[in-house]
Structure formats: structure tokens, C-alpha cells
Amino acid sequence: IPVVRDLPEVGQGLQDHLAVSYQFAATEPTLNTQLGGMLGKLMMGAKYLLTRSGPLSVPVNQVGGFVRSSPDNRFPDMQVYFNPASYAMTSSGKAVLDRTPGFQISAQPCRPTSRGRIEIVSPDPRVAPSIQPNSLSTDVDKSAAIQAGKVLQRFAATGSLKSVTSRAKTPDLMALDDDGLLADFKQRASTVYHPTCTCRMGRDDQTSVLDARLRVHGVGGVRVVDASAFPNITSGNTNAPTMMLAMRAADLILEDAS
Template sequence: MEEFDFIVIGAGSAGCVLADRLSADGRNKVLVLEAGGSDRKFFIKMPIGYGKLFYDEKVNWKYETEPVDGLAGRTSYWPRGRVIGGSSSINAMCYVRGLPSDFNDWRDMGNPGWGWQDVLPYFKRSETFVDRDGNSHGGGPLYVSDVYRDMHPLKEHYKAAAREMGLPVSDSMIDDPEGIGFYQINTKNGVRCSAADAFLRPAMKRGNVKLESNAEVTRVLLDGKMATGVEYVQGGVRFKAAARREVIVSGGAINSPKLLQLSGVGPSDLLRKHGIEVVLDQKNVGANLQDHLGISYFYRATVPTLNNQLTPWWGKLLLGMRYVLTRSGPLSLSVNQGGGFVKSDEKQKRPNLQLYFNPISYRTETSGERRLMHPDPYPGFIMSFQPCRPSSRGHLEIRSGNPVDKPAIHPNYLSTNQDIEDVIAGGRLIQRMAGTPTIQKLVKAAEGPDVSTMNDEEIVQDFRERSGSIFHPVSTCMMGPDPQSSVVDSKLRVHGLERLRIVDASVFPTVTSGNTNAPTIMVGQKAAEEILSGC
């Protein structure tokens, strides 16, 4: 059995950071195990290509929740990256740190060292910003590009509507997150910059990092209450590897609690039900699940949109040639262009809604493909919102002792009055935006349910029937000081076990207000610092 100082389970957003940082001084021998395969695929590297990856089982776990009462009995589809780079290889690339108050909340929940001023240096350590003029700022390996100049001209309508509503307008949704703005994205010279590109590939140039892909970890090896290594399957063959210092689980908010449960760490009744020996009775493994829900409203436009460029075959051909030759144009961008964090009314102490404005419209029903490059055959656009901080909490649990079986996911969406109130507030805000003079001139007709005509009950019912995950699951191995209510401590060490740490979005005490990839990378940076300092 081969030995390593550290074994990192999962080459996703946090795992790639850990591989880089833990191997940097050349002294530590690091094994990275990834269930998926290569990320060297055209539709991963081309930014708008993520629509092709949305249902691609070659790079995607393709999770589906159990039916949800709050969604009128519907299930919810959850794509997660099963590929080198994890979900950073298949996401929409929006780089959003979150609101400073999100992290102050974490600190105030009993997690010292996790306030905004504490975590900001770890964000900055990763980042190199490319501004609108092409100038680079910062020395981190993860590129964050301001692509405002390349965005569709429809952006000016969105900005004008915000001003007509009296909403603040932000030039940088990273430095000044409150207000209407335009998303900076993880691209470098028109190509996706994933966690694998930024962190893992530099680490792989060192002789002390070993990456095993298509290697699915089946359990953490425990000697009493001490993690000693892992067992994994690769090519149908079972292997074991030993860890001299630590095993670090970075499988994400679904796979990390699943692996702990399979390893005998979880609710004892659940484990015994599936014939798994209980090493640690820990009811919070898989509990406290949170996720963002959002809804889109579709409109026919009176002016050309991205639909006009991408609908005809010759339009696709021209844009494809432009991308191949110059790495520029609409294919070098995300379709999530406008957005922002806003307060629904003056009573709110901080933004409670995240917005999206896309200069394209496409069908979003589960159809085997997110049709970003096959939009509606008429000019169209989308306005969307998601409540920032849902209070509902769900859970997930293994279905059996077989590692191949996907877990049962119960998100418990819309189970609190606060979440319902936020849905109504979001619908009302979109009504206000749709009623501005600028948007009125832009809209030829609403396509599908028209939020402008809905009362509060109809807004909620429409949300129950059409909303979907924004793909930000977190908190299933929650950080906190008390083992009775959390899984890891503020150093991300598993309560009650030795030499086992969890480093990914599953440790978030609460979901951040926006996209979760940037905070997950930050968690990887901060955890690496703690590990290297001997904590």
C-alpha cells in the first residue's frame, strides 16, 4: 500500500487548491483522487460550451432530488462536476465572493477566523483580475475577467431600467457587490479558467503530487477514531492508500457526506439500516442542506438579442470561427451577463435578492441539453431572481451500503415563511423592473407565465411549479463549535475523529448570498493555511 503525507479526495474547486498549496514546498507527498476523467474537452474550455455539459454523464454526476412538497411534488435536477476541476469545469463561471455580511454571519455562529476581514486575504490570494481594458491586477493563479465590453448591447437597457427603479449600479460586483452590475467570469484570454487550470496543473509539475483520475473512493479507512487512509476503485480494481498526516475529503456537498456515511460516520440508525458498522454516531452528516432556488421570466424583444446571432446555422458558424481564431465573441462569455444583489425594499438591512439578466432566451426544460447555442427562433431575453439566504434546511442520506448508488437528496425547499416572503419580494421586484419605461419599450410580449399580472399567491404558485436549483448545495458537513449541531470545527477537523478534515462547500455554516464557487476556493486556501501551520 503506497503512502502519502496527505490524501485529497476530489479534484474539484477546493481539492485543486489543496493539491497546490500542500505540495508547494516540495516536502509533502500528496495524492489526489478524482472520480471523473480528463477536463481537456473543447466544450469545457469554450465558456458557452457549459450548456453541452449540463446533462453530459461523462463529466457530470447528474443528481436528482426526491420529490419536494414545496415544488408542487417535483424533483430538482442538480448537475455536479464529475471531472478534473469538479464543478468549476462545468459551471457558468460567475465569480462572486458573496456579501461581507455572509462571512460575519459564519463568525458569529461560533466560528472564529471566518469573518469578512479574516477571509478576504484568502480570496485575494487566488485572484488575478483582468479589467475592462485588459490590464491585470493581483498575483493569483485564478483569472477573473471583466468582459463588460464584450457583452451584448442589451446590457444598456438593463442598466437604464435599474436607474429608473432607483437601484444602485455597481461597476464591480466583486469589490462593490450591492447593486445592479455585470458578472466577472473565470476566463483567461477567452478560455475557461477552472480550479484545475489555476491550481492543479501547476501542482502536477512538481514531483510530489500524484493524481489518480477515474478513481472513486469507496470509504475512508479508520483505525478506531483515526483516519489512516482510503480505499478506492479504479478500472474495476480495488486499491488502498495510506496517509501519514491527514485524509482530506473534498468531494462537495453531496459526495462528502455520502462518503462519511459509507465509512461509518453518520446517523447510527441510518448506518445500521444499511449494514454499515458505526464508527461515530454523527447525526449532522448529511443534515443542514441548503441551496439557492431561482426562477426565470421569458420575453420576446423588440430589438435584436443574442438569439439573432445564434439561431441561424450561419450565425453559429461565424461565431464559431471567430472563437476558434480569436477566442472572442459571444462564445467566449457566459450567458449570465447582467445581474446584481439588491434589496427588495427599504426595510432590508442588506441585499436579499440576486438577479440575472441574459440577452438570450432558450428553453430550460430537462431535455438532455441546456440549449445555450440553440436559442428561441425570435429575439428574446430572460430576467431571473433568486432569494439570497434561504432559511429552509434539508438533508441527504445513502440509499444502501453500495458506493455506486446515488444518495437520496431531500432539499426541503420553501419550508419556512421567510422563504415564501422572499419569493414574493422577488416576484414583485421583477414586476417593477418589467414595468420601467426602458423594459416596456424592450418587451414585445411575455413568453410563458407573465409575472406582471400575478398577485402574491400566483407568484408563489408559479415559483413552486417552475423554479429550479441554481446549483449551490452547501452545509451538509456544517462547520460549528458544537458536535451536537455541526460536523467540523473552525479548523475544518471532523469532531470526534483524528487526522480527518473536510474542505469544500459542505462545511459552509450557511449558504452565501450568491454563487458558491469563489467561496469554496477561499475555503480551500484557508484550510491549506491551517494544515500547513499544524492546526
């Protein structure tokens, strides 16, 4: 591919949020009771179509928020979300709900410091790029992974959750020490689909891809307006910040056009 403008930071600086989840069997009915079987799925599907209500009318993560993993932290550093369902994953990546009641609790560190990269490996657009997340490459992120597990342990130990828990599904969250929490995070944590920063804004063409007006350094008429333009990953979901960026970019484009 002929090089038009050599910008070394294109594709560099990739950041994403990773979350770890733990499941428990429950003593009270959950979404598994309603959606675990085909009859229940049909009934809940019909309820949504007819009344726009029921479990299909709300997100699966029905409880969520931001918490501090330590009272010494000035700002929340963990995003947590719980859902009233438990399931198993097939080899093809399909989630199959348990037939018996269960629930899941999840946590993700808000401010990862590790950075990866995405690079093309062929001029053929049908060839997948190389994506190297480089997750947990810093001590800060390893510590945050442990803290995520500890936050969930504290939630699982509360009276309200213990009162509706019959047993832990494998792996047993409450049986893990710091080393076990880190090893389990490395083994099972997964993306929550917040990839960002691979065309990030910055001061110059050696440390960034875009200027403060989202223009590609040295390339006229080209802007990047999506989450890849973030200098750093946001501390929570990327949807609303991306829409905010797009609204700001629309103003910039109109200003420059006039």
C-alpha cells in the same frame, strides 16, 4: 456499513439557492439572432476560435447584481441576473434557443432559511443517495419567493425594458399576483447549483460535523474543505467563498503539521 463515528449531523442542514426566471420576446436583436440557427452557431464558434471575442467569450448572464427587495432592508436580499436570450426546454432537459429575439430576467433570494438533507440509502456506491431539499419549508422563504417575483416585475416595468419588449412569454410575469408568484416559484424555480452546509462547522458533535479548524469531530486526520463546511449558505455565489475556505484550510493544515 460499519459505523466508525456516529455524527448525526452528517448530511443534514442542506441549503441551496433557488432562482425563478421569466422570458420576453424582444424588438431588438439578441443572442437568439446570432445563435438560434446552425449557421449562426458555426459563425460565432469560428469567431471565438479566431478572435476570442463574440457571444461565446462572455457569460450568458451578461447583467447581474444584488438588490434590496424593499427600501426598508438594510442589506441586499435578492441576486438578479439578466441574459439576452430566450429558449425552450425539451423533455430531455436541453435548452433550445428561440429563433426570434428574446431575453430572460431572473432573481434568487439570497438567504434561504429552509434546510434539507442528503442521506445514503445503500452500501452500494452506485445507488444514488436520497436528496431532500425541503425548499420553501419556512414562511420566511415563501415570502422571499414572492418578493423575488415582485423585484422582477419592477424591472420589467421600467422604461428601458418595456421599450425593447414586444410580449411576455408564458407565464406572463406581469399578470401574477402574490399567490400566483408563489405558486409559479414552487412550480418552476430551480437550483443555481449552490448546495452547501451538509458537513457544517460548529461547536460540538451534536450540532455540527466539523470544528473551527475543519476537522471532523472525533476522527483524526480527516478534514472537509468544500462548500459543505459552510455553517450557513453564503448570500451569493459559492465559488469564491469556497476558494477562500480552501486557502484558509491550507494554512490550518500547515500549522497543524508543524
